[in-house]
Amino acid sequence: MAAADFQPRIVGFLCNWCCYGGADLCGVSRFQYPPYIRVIRVMCSGRVDPAFVLRAFSNGADGVFIGGCHINDCHYNTEGNYDAFGMVRILKRVLEHIGMNPERLRLEWVSAGEGIRFAEIMNEYGRKIKELGPIDKDRTDGALGLKTRIEVVSRLVPYMKLVERERLRIPERTEEAYDRFFAGEEFGSLLKEVILDKLSLKEIMALLDEKPLSTARIAELLGMAPSEVSRHMNASSRHGLVRYDEGLKAYALV
Amino acid sequence: MKGLARTFGIDLDPHGFCRTNPLNPMETSRKGIFVSGAFAGPMDIPESVLSASGAASLCGELLDYQRGELARDRLYPRERDTTREDPRVGVYVCHCGANIGKVVNVPSAVQYALTLPNVVHAEESLFICSTEAAQRLAESIKEKGLNRVVVAACTPRTHEPLFRDTLREAGINQYLFEFANIREHCSWVHSREPEAATQKAKDLIRMSVARACRLEPLQEFDLPVHKDALVVGGGIAGMVSALSIANQRHEVHLVEKERRLGGMANRLYSTLEGMDVQAYLNDLVRKVYEHPLIHVYSNATIPETTGYVGNFVTRIKSSRGLHEIKHGATIIAVGADELKPAEYLYGRDERVMTQLELEKRIHQGDKEILDAKNLVMIQCVGCRNEDRNYCSRVCCNHAVKNALELKRGNPGMDIYVLFRDMRTYRFAEDYYREASRNDVRFIRYEPESAPDVETVEEEGRPALRVTAFDSILGKKIALDADYLALSVAVIPSESSEEVSKLFKVTLGPDGFFSEAHVKLRPVDFSAEGIFLCGTAHYPKHITETINQAYGAAGRAVALLSRDSVTASGSVCEVSETDCISCGACITACTYGAIDFYQTPAGRKARVNPVLCKGDGLCNAKCPTGAIQLKHYTDEEIFRQLDAEVPDEPECANL
8 A cells, every 4th residue: 555545544532521522622613634533432531441452453543542631630530541541651561562663552631622732633643643654564574463462462451450450550649650650660670570571471372372483483583582482481381381392392382 | 780780679889799798698689689600799600600509599498489390200101122122223314504414425424324234224314403303313213113323413422412312202222322423523624525524424333333233221210319418517608508408498417516606707706898797607506506407416526427419328426416317418518727827936925816816806805905006917827838839818808807907996006917919809909908098008028038026125115026028118127016916827627638538528639628620510529419618618708608608508409309319321330250359440439339249259349330420440440341331331342443444455464
């Protein structure tokens, strides 16, 4: 498909009380923006499940947009926009890990009175996605296609939610606390150890699902360090999930 | 305004605004005519809104005997059970005059809709919201046996209730309705790209049809409303609201933590406008005690309160013993406290006092104060600083009032007011000017060079020396005062935190109570059925408190006068077989709508649908998807997402 013809597909989740209202006002004011986005109304941006975002990308959307109320202005006492914020931070790192450009996922706060802001965002984000190109442009090299990688992540979502509950809870609902937490060391290392690591393991398993492979080959296909692959294989062997086939000189699923 | 005043036979004040009763800022000079909003004086939106509610309450008191006489019940046909039917979708695409039709090819969209799975009917309409079109819609539902309706038109935020009602009229469940926004989100914003806009409209219709097929009938439910009210706090705010509610024939339980009623007003004697506060207060207290429908509990504490709007249960421990009260609405009117400052020798020198203490001494006829040679006042003590960055609102008026009182008795007294800004707003400006005319000297100081106070001996007489930097003179000045009066901050009541936790209502960052919406809901809490008035909300004058108290009463009676409240059907529900008792949903729900309960299969989460506000955060946090937000379930959203995929095959392959 020629680049000039590329019409981005963007899926948008807009919260009923603020962003959806802002988009309405944008329409009332007749501010124009490109026709890329297809909106799904939710009651609160905190309702947006990572599984929704992954499904949209898996279906071939080039961009996913989430719009909510400004921080501390959430229509609900529960302040779901903080949840959206946290979810997007985590998901962006995960998407990056599997080779997707994290800028395809966008979170913005738009109040019901900010019609012009909505138009500005739609125009700028639309341009951005057009620049980034269709989603299949992201990392088509490598053994696992992007769709498969997205599916691996999707299957990990329940685990990610449990991890978030146990280890990634932020004590106070303030902007500073959230910013500090996600910029911090603790988050970075927790994310790597607990989520990204598990993700790598799942990707290896997805490869082995097709056929047995040696450590070196796995490392090559996934762009991982052989030592990392060994570590995962040793642990998985101990747990009885894989076995080393002496004849093939490769690991295979049990 | 003059013409209006003449027509209605009401008086205007010297400034040309409506003259109001100082004891009731919504009463005009004529009985039965009330005023709200800026006609009574310059006023911001929150006050306008609550004075409107208050004026309504006052009308309610007069008209209560007629309440409901003209009201009629809506009768809907019986709802058809569609649960065993396959989806039969009707799609209605609106032209909205030329608003949609000029850009989106509506007939083509209708044709497209007919190709979609489960769509058995599609038609276009010029204005689908018009009475005839809505009737036509209801008829077509019945004719074609439709059990899902998709309207592709404007934004659901305006007309969704209208169409839901239309479905009820047609005999099917109102939640089987879906709205596609092809105007605000389509024709109006892509008006130069009619082809793309038409394609987008088709995509949105396709998504809505897919979602609609998955929608389930949901029941809204009516909950009974208990007709009594609970008022927490027996100051002016609590008493005024209690009386207004009781005058509209509801029983009121008024709870006061001290032995006597009155709150802060017990320490006030006058206002700038000349109100005799003690006389007003005594009259108010008498009315409260004499009212057959008001039950007063003094020396009271509240050990526990539970329930939800229309159905609260509160236990009260008081000098009358232990009581358990059932009530439908609650008003929080716990007032505020006076800061006891640490600066300016307060507490260490008995010549330094607060404005309230000064006022008491003036009215008790304390000769030493009344005959003093000079007195200095310092404004903004303990607020508008790092500790409390708000303004206490009442102190400028308070200082001017006390200064004028002192001058009246002793014109020769030298009075200096050290201020940062004089905020004698609205008509209090007149009194500021009068004080100035009477030689009260106002000296501005900057917060960086706040005054200093020390004790000195001058000519054998002990004095308080107040040194300050006068920004007009550009020099430091020293004032030797016999007495020093501090305008100290108004701080949240010490019971605020406890009350906030008990009733699960929010405090703002400064420790005062936080309303649901500053402008649109100035006396409501986000928690339904609980209202707020008085200085518990933020420091305010007596007149403003009375205003807000009537406003809160109006809101409470609007709730209590109904026989039931309707809860939305879009609430969360737990599928117990999938619940792994992790508690993520309970943590997410600060409305307290979810709890655990014991089942033979272990601890399971359970939603109280009445408390559920339908945000769905619990759903997003649940690892197994056991808890789902009805009408926005995972399945429904997945269907909508999957239907977003365009019909034509993409050139790309993932």
